[in-house]
Structures are given as structure tokens and as C-alpha cells.
Amino acid sequence: MPVDGKEAGPASQTILVVGGGIAGISAALEAAETGHDVVLLEKGPSLGGRVSKLNRYFPKLCHPTCGLEINYQRIRKNPRLKVLTMCEPTNVAGSRGAFTVTVKRHPRFVNEKCTSCGDCAAATETMVPNPFNYGLDKVKAAYLPNEHAMPMRYVIAPEAIAEGEGDKLKAACKYGAVEPEQQEETFDLNVGAIIWATGWQPYDPNNLDVYSYSHSPDIITNVEMERLAAHDGPTQGKIVRPSNGEPAKKVALIQCAGSRDNNHLAYCSRICCLGSLKHAAYVREQYADAEVDIYYIDIRAHDKLESFYQKVKADPQVRFVKSKPGHIRVGEDGRPFIHGERTIDREVYDEPYDLIVLATGMQPSAVAGYTPQVGLVKDDYGFVVPKELEDNEGIFSCGVAAGPLDVSLSVQSATAAALKAVQAVRQSA
Amino acid sequence: MTETATPTKPKKPGVYVCKGCGIGEAVDADALANVAKSEFRIQTTATQDACCSDEGVAAIKADVDAGTVDGVVVAACSHRVMADRFRFNGTPVVRANLREHVAWSQPPGEEDTEMLAADQVRMAITQVQLTLPPLPSQVQEYSRTLLVLGGGITGMTAAREAVKAGHPVILVEKTDQLGGWANKWAGRMPYRPPYRDVQDSGIAKLVEAVKADKDIDVKLDTRVVKTAGQPGAFTVTLSHGGQESVVNVGAVVVATGFRPYDATKLGHLGYGASPDIVTGVELEAMLKAGGELKRKSDGKPVKHIAFVQCAGSRDPDHLPYCSSVCCGVSIKQALQITKADAKASAYIVYEELRTPGTAEEFYRQAQEAGVIFMKGKATKVDAGAMQVSYTDELLGTEVPLAGLDMIVLATGMVPNSTDPDVPVVEPEKSEAQLKGDINPFSAIPVAGYKPGGAEGPTPPAMPHLDRIPEGGPILNLQYRQGPHIPVLADGFSDSHYICFPYETRRTGIYTAGPVRRPMDMAESAEDAAGAVMKAIQAIQGSKMGVSLHPRVGDLSFPKVGHEKCTKCRRCTVECPFGAIDEDETGRPIINPARCRRCGTCMGACPVQTITFDNYNPQMVNAMIEANEIPDEFSEKPRILVLACENDAYPALDMAGINREKWSPYVRTIPVRCLGSVTLQWVSTALQKGYDGIMLMGCKSGDDYQCHFVKGSAIAKERMSKVGETLKSLALEKERVTMAEVSIADSHRVPKVLNEFAELIGGLDPNPMKGF
Numbered sequence A: 001m002p003v004d005g006k007e008a009g010p011a012s013q014t015i016l017v018v019g020g021g022i023a024g025i026s027a028a029l030e031a032a033e034t035g036h037d038v039v040l041l042e043k044g045p046s047l048g049g050r051v052s053k054l055n056r057y058f059p060k061l062c063h064p065t066c067g068l069e070i071n072y073q074r075i076r077k078n079p080r081l082k083v084l085t086m087c088e089p090t091n092v093a094g095s096r097g098a099f100t101v102t103v104k105r106h107p108r109f110v111n112e113k114c115t116s117c118g119d120c121a122a123a124t125e126t127m128v129p130n131p132f133n134y135g136l137d138k139v140k141a142a143y144l145p146n147e148h149a150m151p152m153r154y155v156i157a158p159e160a161i162a163e164g165e166g167d168k169l170k171a172a173c174k175y176g177a178v179e180p181e182q183q184e185e186t187f188d189l190n191v192g193a194i195i196w197a198t199g200w201q202p203y204d205p206n207n208l209d210v211y212s213y214s215h216s217p218d219i220i221t222n223v224e225m226e227r228l229a230a231h232d233g234p235t236q237g238k239i240v241r242p243s244n245g246e247p248a249k250k251v252a253l254i255q256c257a258g259s260r261d262n263n264h265l266a267y268c269s270r271i272c273c274l275g276s277l278k279h280a281a282y283v284r285e286q287y288a289d290a291e292v293d294i295y296y297i298d299i300r301a302h303d304k305l306e307s308f309y310q311k312v313k314a315d316p317q318v319r320f321v322k323s324k325p326g327h328i329r330v331g332e333d334g335r336p337f338i339h340g341e342r343t344i345d346r347e348v349y350d351e352p353y354d355l356i357v358l359a360t361g362m363q364p365s366a367v368a369g370y371t372p373q374v375g376l377v378k379d380d381y382g383f384v385v386p387k388e389l390e391d392n393e394g395i396f397s398c399g400v401a402a403g404p405l406d407v408s409l410s411v412q413s414a415t416a417a418a419l420k421a422v423q424a425v426r427q428s429a
Numbered sequence B: 001m002t003e004t005a006t007p008t009k010p011k012k013p014g015v016y017v018c019k020g021c022g023i024g025e026a027v028d029a030d031a032l033a034n035v036a037k038s039e040f041r042i043q044t045t046a047t048q049d050a051c052c053s054d055e056g057v058a059a060i061k062a063d064v065d066a067g068t069v070d071g072v073v074v075a076a077c078s079h080r081v082m083a084d085r086f087r088f089n090g091t092p093v094v095r096a097n098l099r100e101h102v103a104w105s106q107p108p109g110e111e112d113t114e115m116l117a118a119d120q121v122r123m124a125i126t127q128v129q130l131t132l133p134p135l136p137s138q139v140q141e142y143s144r145t146l147l148v149l150g151g152g153i154t155g156m157t158a159a160r161e162a163v164k165a166g167h168p169v170i171l172v173e174k175t176d177q178l179g180g181w182a183n184k185w186a187g188r189m190p191y192r193p194p195y196r197d198v199q200d201s202g203i204a205k206l207v208e209a210v211k212a213d214k215d216i217d218v219k220l221d222t223r224v225v226k227t228a229g230q231p232g233a234f235t236v237t238l239s240h241g242g243q244e245s246v247v248n249v250g251a252v253v254v255a256t257g258f259r260p261y262d263a264t265k266l267g268h269l270g271y272g273a274s275p276d277i278v279t280g281v282e283l284e285a286m287l288k289a290g291g292e293l294k295r296k297s298d299g300k301p302v303k304h305i306a307f308v309q310c311a312g313s314r315d316p317d318h319l320p321y322c323s324s325v326c327c328g329v330s331i332k333q334a335l336q337i338t339k340a341d342a343k344a345s346a347y348i349v350y351e352e353l354r355t356p357g358t359a360e361e362f363y364r365q366a367q368e369a370g371v372i373f374m375k376g377k378a379t380k381v382d383a384g385a386m387q388v389s390y391t392d393e394l395l396g397t398e399v400p401l402a403g404l405d406m407i408v409l410a411t412g413m414v415p416n417s418t419d420p421d422v423p424v425v426e427p428e429k430s431e432a433q434l435k436g437d438i439n440p441f442s443a444i445p446v447a448g449y450k451p452g453g454a455e456g457p458t459p460p461a462m463p464h465l466d467r468i469p470e471g472g473p474i475l476n477l478q479y480r481q482g483p484h485i486p487v488l489a490d491g492f493s494d495s496h497y498i499c500f501p502y503e504t505r506r507t508g509i510y511t512a513g514p515v516r517r518p519m520d521m522a523e524s525a526e527d528a529a530g531a532v533m534k535a536i537q538a539i540q541g542s543k544m545g546v547s548l549h550p551r552v553g554d555l556s557f558p559k560v561g562h563e564k565c566t567k568c569r570r571c572t573v574e575c576p577f578g579a580i581d582e583d584e585t586g587r588p589i590i591n592p593a594r595c596r597r598c599g600t601c602m603g604a605c606p607v608q609t610i611t612f613d614n615y616n617p618q619m620v621n622a623m624i625e626a627n628e629i630p631d632e633f634s635e636k637p638r639i640l641v642l643a644c645e646n647d648a649y650p651a652l653d654m655a656g657i658n659r660e661k662w663s664p665y666v667r668t669i670p671v672r673c674l675g676s677v678t679l680q681w682v683s684t685a686l687q688k689g690y691d692g693i694m695l696m697g698c699k700s701g702d703d704y705q706c707h708f709v710k711g712s713a714i715a716k717e718r719m720s721k722v723g724e725t726l727k728s729l730a731l732e733k734e735r736v737t738m739a740e741v742s743i744a745d746s747h748r749v750p751k752v753l754n755e756f757a758e759l760i761g762g763l764d765p766n767p768m769k770g771f
Helices: A022-032 A049-053 A064-077 A119-123 A158-162 A166-172 A222-229 A272-286 A303-313 A407-428 B029-040 B054-065 B099-103 B111-129 B153-164 B180-184 B203-212 B280-289 B326-340 B359-368 B427-434 B521-544 B570-574 B600-604 B617-626 B648-657 B679-688 B711-719 B722-728 B749-761
Strands: A014-018 A037-041 A081-084 A087-095 A098-105 A127-129 A138-140 A185-191 A193-196 A200-202 A219-221 A250-257 A291-296 A318-322 A327-330 A336-341 A348-352 A355-360 A362-364 A376-378 A384-386 A395-397 B013-018 B044-048 B071-076 B093-097 B146-149 B169-172 B216-219 B222-230 B233-240 B243-249 B251-254 B258-260 B277-279 B304-311 B345-350 B372-382 B387-392 B397-401 B406-411 B413-415 B487-489 B509-511 B580-582 B588-590 B639-644 B666-671 B692-697 B736-740
Touching (some): A014 A407, A022 B521, A049 A222, A098 A193, A158 A166, A222 A272, A272 A355, A384 A395, B013 B029, B013 B054, B013 B111, B029 B044, B044 B054, B093 B111, B099 B111, B111 B617, B146 B153, B146 B243, B153 B521, B169 B222, B233 B251, B251 B521, B277 B280, B326 B359, B345 B387, B372 B397, B600 B711, B679 B722, B692 B749, B711 B736
Parallel strands (some): A014 A037, A219 A355, A250 A355, B071 B093, B304 B345, B304 B406, B639 B666, B639 B692
Antiparallel strands (some): A098 A185, A327 A336, A336 A348, A376 A384, B258 B413, B372 B387, B580 B588
């Protein structure tokens, strides 16, 4: 597989997948393994998207890298699938069988000769917030995106070039892989069908004034909790208070932080309840004396996932508090306090915690990013769906770009979208 | 089958040793090339500054093109990187991992590091010399047609989607009409923006489209009598009006849907005590009939109606799972009723209101329309007084909801993984297959809990009463392992993989819709398309003679040496995918298109007569024996690690990437799955003089992570018998062990290895050394 190569098969028969997260990877592979040429665009330096930053999946508490590894092996073996990283589309024109997609490629400053030896990282002195850990720690400005990166290739942050380290890093590389002179470039791809799998971004917790996210390092979001619990996260997997590194033994999880709220995300993000149940399990696995309180409206553990709810609920040290907290304040001892009223008995509470996790929802990336004007329609929330269900216009969406889904549902929708794209190119043949 | 030159094992492999990425500083590359020359009489050896560079690759390619070498050993980085660089037109390539497993994880220049590197090269040369480039299984007469079972929304959608992708369909429906449950639905929940209003079910249009489609052969009043064969070539016997016929299809989509939970089991909720206590399905039919909603008992109009959610669902005595659609359906019905009659009031009694995703908007519509939601558990339904009592969580007391005209029990969904109208066949095998093989309620890991509850608090274990679905098989598979599609729990079929929801244990057969998991119409339609995608791939894979997921494209397949086979049947029993049948004499018959190439059969075979061209007991045996074992006075123990290539081996690679160090005495061989590990390898290693042996694989049990379902569970079972072997050799039982690791254990695997190395170091050397 010529990773980052530009060449594609016959244009009308090629399927473009936009977004290299779990949905995009799945859609691309399913189509390629059915014998079609596929180009997969990813705007970041590595595939894997949001799931690569998750510590584990619910309900099995298994690791996302496990399935990603299988998928990466499938990608490596498949000559029909071409991966372009650091690339995002800026325009889509044309129609089924004859789309022209304008692609912007951001400079990686590292070419395909990179062996991932790490000499550039050793040479740089610039540090940047680690994007893999949502900025919870810092990383060398020449870095491997993560230990499981695909492609396994370094990336140099623009900051290192701005600091004037370009020539030094180039000299440090024995393999001629560092290219400080790389510039942003634009090129066109001609394809027959498109799958939009641009995924989501965490809802900005700063929009939730009353939850004081910016007032205490001990108030974090659910995606940050994933990194805190991960062995390759900023604390090597120890769930501690970011303020002082002490074990976080009294933890609050606040559901619907933004979701199911007309002022923020009017829809239910579907995954946050199960995500928080998983976070309760993370904490309880680490500390025998930990207590976890989950503040919720409804616990939405749909279908077979109900058993995961029941299992967590069976632990007497996990409390479920039906209440939408009023606000969070930082106490004199530096600990954050949650203030509110319990819905059930109208008792007012003002509880201190070591760590508060806001279960912020999923917002479609399309809210901020580019969305094609052909074939797709954006709903009030920013999710994109095909304009017509019956007519195959050759452009489809899947995963969280199409609606708030969990991983399994995303893969299901990606597999279905791959079929639609296969139909489109076969009908255009 | 087209004539192809018979492939042979490489006779003159070339060995290319890389000095890049720190390898050249860690070990003497020339010395490694000399190992190849002197010990293996390799003619073509080279050291390169970077094998993966354009020059490096070109040099190897030149040797291959010139015919100087017919196999390639690249002694450089892990096979998990740069795979596309080292591809030479089908020539066998084996990678000796000198980077992640040597240069990055061992101190440079040490004798032990050099010895490890030399062994890596020895194993790789041995492997390449025994690699036969596989030819595909013989191309059979294959069919491009899909069989779709079930004429409801899932099945009809599947049929239409398959045709649009160019595949003809035989659609089998057991009743006399298409449409399934949706025929009885009075509209459906919104699934398109703006997600607010009840939508037409669209079923009539879909039925017409299916009927009009010339590529869909609709067979009504028809059942499947039996199904034999394999992907690409299933032979399905159908029965219609007492007449049997046989059709050939390439793949199967099972869309048999659901049956509503039997409401007669809900006596505690008043079902049966009054005609005005109905199920959601019954109400739906009344709404579909149109006109004013009236009580069945006295024909009076329904002005006050209550919905009791989770009637049977989320109830350990009935259905332990959430049926997913009932909240949305009750909201839809309540909205339809209150919209038709402004004076009607509807109450929904619920514990958790579950309208995930954009369905939240529908919930909001119902609240705005005046539907009254009451949070609490329904404790009693009084049929006489037409009253629902529930513990109101907001008030904290029991509240009677009296004066109701109608009470609706929102009953859940039971998967049609069996057909209740079909007799049970092969009862023992059926029961085992339908029992489900996981307990979804097994306890989560909690710090401080002592296993077994001996001291301290007991783990929060929850009993799970697995419900065996009633009835006979829907496909009646003529497979050695039984007639059913295996189920996970509570009658729902595979998959147990979050990232691979279509990975079933019956290759080429895909379930879709509520038989897989409770789901609504929109999800079912999408699921149908997904299942069709996989079915099309199965047909294509069988045509090309290659494996499907996860070893997609693998040409090798198991072959049985019948002269040695003792007909012990272990392979036919243990295959996770039911790929092996038996002939009348008990001889194993492999169905290559069902096979997923895990090698579990190979590991099962007590006489090592099941082999793959490029992976077999003899090859790994030779690799184990290829390593140099220092004598007992050297104080250099040797530890053999057989590591699952999907998780344990990558974890070790990542440990190397992180520059973690581990014992230099470890020799690692990646295996396809722990299920493929034969006890003979263990015995070979012990006889060769290895001091310890560790099997490293994925988690087994209820949350199993093995990509081949049972590999690590089977390995565990087999290893429990290794004690006998050790005893017969007068060796300590600690010498052979198994570790469950995950791919995310890059920080843990070095510790696991080092602890084992320490334990082995504390034992006397294996006395078999040197014999």
C-alpha cells in the first residue's frame, strides 16, 4: 500500500472516504475488500481518530487498539486502499461517477522515508501540547502521534519549524525524511463515490459556564478521563487529581453536560451514559476505597448494554444520583464542590470531590468544518445525511458524522455506507 | 482451475541485515550475515544501512528479479511496519525483528544481545525455508445469488440492496405475505430531520418495490428445510406446500426478526385479567385499524391511557436486556392518540426514558404535546379498578394512577434465532448452541474484591439465567457442530466484537435486524445493508479462494494428511467456525470457504497432520529447534514465548518502540492464534533444552477478546494437560505457563516476561540441554 501516495484507480470507479476514524477506516476497508479502489483521507498524522484516544470500549472493557490493529493489518495487506494523511477536502463538485474533490494537504515536515527511529525527537528542544492527550501534557515537537500510529511515522509540529529548528532536525535524520521546506498544498482527486465519515468533536466544556471547567484542573471532560486512565496517557494510567497528583478517590461523573439541553446540544449523545459507567469501572478497578457518584437524568444503556449498567450498579460504592447539578464551585481547600438539588427527594447537596468528570456530548465535526453542497444535507445539529434515501446520488455519510452513535453502531453504519458507495460505482461503470 | 506452476519452498533465500534505527550500534550486522552463511550456507547475504530505503529495496528486488534468491529474509524491523516496502511479486518474505525486539529493547553490544539477534536470524531463515507460497483453495462452482431469510423490513431491504449491487436474491418468507410486523404498524418513529413527527411506515411502497424487482425471487409460504455447503456454494433445501426444492446460493442473510415477549407471562402486570390491558403490539394494530380508539371491553372511547414501560424487559425474571425500541414506540402511540383526540390524556410510566440520539427531539415533541411522563417502577396493575400503581421516584411514594380506560404494556423483543413452529432437531447439540457462551452479567473488575469472596467484600456478581429460545433451527445447518447459528446470550446472534459487528461464527451467513440485537426499523434497514456488504464479500472471497475477516486475503487453508489422521474428531469439535465436517467414517472434511485460517484445528490435532502451506507444526518446531541453546553451565536460560500475532506481539513491538527493556533470554515466535499452538511445540522446546515456555494470548472468558473466539480458552484447556508431559520429563510445572495480555499492555509485557525469566532463573537448568 503506497501510504500517502497520490495515485488512484479509474476515477469513476474509485471511492473516496473522508475521515480516518473507526467509521472511515471500516467503510474504506469494506469497500476495498469487495474489490474496489478506495482513497482514505485523514486530516491528522495518524489514522484511528477518536477511538485511538479511548482507553477502553464499553461494555467489554477491551482496548480499541486491538480492533485497530486488525484494521491496520487489513490496510497494509490491501493494495486497493490508499491512505492520505494530513489531508482534508475543501470542495466537492460533480455528481455520481464524476466527483472532483479538492484536497488540502497540511505539511507534516516528514516524508515517507521516515523509519520512526526517533532521532528527530531527540534533536528537538521545542515542546508542544500533546494532541493525543488533549493537551494534558507536552510532547517533543517532533513526535510519533502515538505508540500505535498508522502510518508509523513521525510528524513535526509547525512550532518546531517556527522556532528555527528545521535545519537541525533535517540534519539529525539519517534517512532524508525531514523536509522543513514542506508547504501546504492543494490538489484534486477524481472519484466516483464519496463516503463522509468526519466524526465528531467533544462539546466545548467552556460553553457550560456553571460547571467551571476552566476554574480547576480537577474538573475534566470525559474524553480527558480516557487519557487519564490510559497507560500511554499523561499519568501512565493512574487516575489522579491533575492539580496535585494525589489519587482521585472521590469522583463525580456529571451526565448530559451539554447534551439534551436546548441551549447546547438538543439531542442525546447516546454514548455518554455508557462512557461514564465505564469511567466508574476505571476508578473502581484502581481503588478499593473509591466512591463514584453519577449525576444523571436517565441512564440510557440501550439494548444489550443494559447488563453493563446493572453490573456497575451492583457495586455499592457507585451511587446514582438523579439530578442535574446546578453549578460547580471551587472550595477553599481547592477541591471542586458540586451544588444542586436531588430530583427525587429535593434534598440540596454541596459535595466536594477529588475529581469531577463532565460527560460532554459529541458534536459533529461538520459544525465547524466543510460540508459538501451536493448530495448531502446538514440537519439543525450539524449531522449530515444523504439528501435522498431512495436515489443513489453517490455521496453518503456514516458514523458520528451521520448521528450520535457508539462504536459498534458506527461500524454498522460504515459497512452499510460502503455498500451504497459500491452500488454507486458499479452503477456508474 | 487455471494451471499454475507448482510453488516450491525457497531453496536459495537471501538474507539482508539492516544497520539502521540503532541496529548497527546494538549488534554486529556482519556477524549476523555470517550466521546465515556459515550455519545455513546462504549464498546471498548483505548488510544495508537501511533495508527500507529506496536503495535497500532496489538491491533486494534486483536479486529477486535476477533469480539469485527465491526467498527473502529481511533482518530489520518488525513485520508490522514497512510491509508494503518488502513485497517482491509473491516471493516469500520473512522478517527477523532486530529492531523492536533487539536494538530497542536490549542493551547494545552485549553478548546476550548478539545471541538474541543471531537467534532471530536463525528462526527467520528456518521459517522462510519452510514456507510454501500458498495456492488458493480450488475454485468451486460458486453462486452470486444471496438467500435472504425473512420478508420483513430487514429482509426486504437486504434484498433490494443486494440487487442494487448487482446480486440476484432469493427471498424466503414463511408467511403468505411480505411486510412482516411493519404491516401492522400505524406509522414509525421519525428517522430523518427534523426528527419530530410520526412518519409513514413506508412498508407498502417497499413491498411493491420488492415484488416489482425482477432480480428478487420472492418465495412466500416457504421454509428452509436444511442448509449445506459453504460460502459461494450453499445448497439450501426449501419447502413450499409440502414440495421440496433445492437452490444454490453464495451467501445467506438471516433477517428473521423478533417475536414480542409472551405477555401471558406478565400476569403480575394484569395481562389477561382485562381486555383493556393490552400490549404495545396490540395497541399498534388498533391504531392501524384507524377510527376512534375504543375499549375492547365496552366500546367506550379511550380518554385516559397509561403505558407501562419495560413490561418484561430489564427484568431478570423475564428479559434481562433493554428492548431498545419500546420507549420510542410508546411515545409514538401516545402522540398519535393525543393528536387524534385533544381530550385524551396519555401517561407513560417509566424507569429510564431511553430515546438516544436524535430521538430526543421526538421525546421533546411528546412533552410539548402534553404526554405525561411519570418516572417510577410500576409495582401493580389492578385490572378491576383499571389502575397502575408505581413507586414515584420524584415523590418517593407509591402513587396510584386510577380511572384508566386502557393500560398498555410495552413488551419487549425476543430474537427469532429459532423458529417456534419448527421441531427441534439434534436436541443436545441444539441446546449447547443456543445456550449462549457468555454471561453478560459477569462481574467487572473491582479493586479490593477477593475472588470467591473468601475475605473482604464479595464481587458484585449477578446471576444470569440464559434463555434458550424455543423452537427449531431456522437454517438447519448440516454442520458437524449443530444446526443453529451460535448465539451469544439470550438468543441474540454474534457478534461479540465491538469493532466488527458482523463477525459471526458461521462464515458467509450474516444476521441482521432484531435477531442480532433489539433495534428499530431505521437501524434494521441499515443493518440489512451492512449484512449484504459482508455477504457479497463472502461470495467474492469464495470465488477467489481467499480467507475472509480477519485474515482477509489469506490464501492458505488447512490440509489434512489423511494417512496419519486417527479420526479423533478434535479438529471438528474445536473449530470456532464450524468449518470442518466429518464423512461417514469420521474423517475430517475441511470446507475452506468456511475456514478463517486461525489454525485451531492444527493446534488440536494430536498427530500434527493438519497443516497450512505457510504455517504448520513442522515449521514452528524447526524454528524452535533452530535456536542455539547454551549449555547448562552458561547461566543463560532460554525462554520460548509463543505470542499471539494480533495482540501480544504488537504489544511487545510497542514496548520496543517505548524503549522498554526485557530479558534477553526470551525467544519470541508469533503465532496466528493461541488456538493454533500444539502441545508438541511445548514438548519440542522442553526436549531442546528451553528452560521455560510462555503462551501469550488474548483474554478469554465472558469478555473474550480472542479474534478467533476461543483460541486462548482452548489453549488454556490444552495447557492444563501439559503437567503430564512435564512430569514424564521430571520437570517442574512452573516451567510452562500462559499469560493473558492485551495489545494495550506495552507497559506490562516486559514485566510479565521479566518476572517469568526471574522465576525460571531460580530453577535448575533444564536437564535436557545438550541431549
